[in-house]
Amino acid sequence: MTNLELRLTEMLQPAVDALGFELLGVEFIRAGNHSTLRVYIDHENGISVDNCADVSHQVGAILDVEDPISTEYSLEVSSPGMDRPLFTVEHFAKVVNETVSVKLNVPQDGRRNFKGTLVEVEGDMININVDNQVFSILIDNVQKAHLVARFD
DSSP, X not given: OOHHHHHHHHHHHXXXXXXXXXXXXXXXXXXXXXXXXXXXXXXTTOOOHHHHHHHHHHHHHHHHHHOOOOSOEEEEEEOOXXXXXXXXXXXXXXXXXXXXEXXXXXXXXXXXXXXXXXXXXXXXXXXXXXXTEEEEEXXXXXXXXXXXXXOO
8 A cells, every 4th residue: 555545544444433334445546637535445234335425425524624635536435345455464364265366566576466366374475376386475565456256
């Protein structure tokens, strides 16, 4: 996550918690005047459109007051969906033995993209099996990661 995304997560966490939801993470996608701030929430009973609207209203009010983003952007509040984004060590630990897709900030072993089975999480490292080769990746080097949806 970027410094802005970390700051936004810290800023929004208490409000999302107070509404009874889990803040999975935030993504800020820069695209000039069409940038998007995406806030992912979850709950053990699932997420409805009304839940997203409630969180959007609360988060929007905080963002209006704090004004942490100097450019125009759209706010989206979303459930994690089938291709659940992975932001923290705990998120990765929940999906061991599942297929994940990971994009790195800095290339490792000559590549930035890895898609394979998450073998294990050790401290701040994740081990991914890609075509029978295991890669150990520092979580701090992960730019974006998500669970790969299965349709069995």
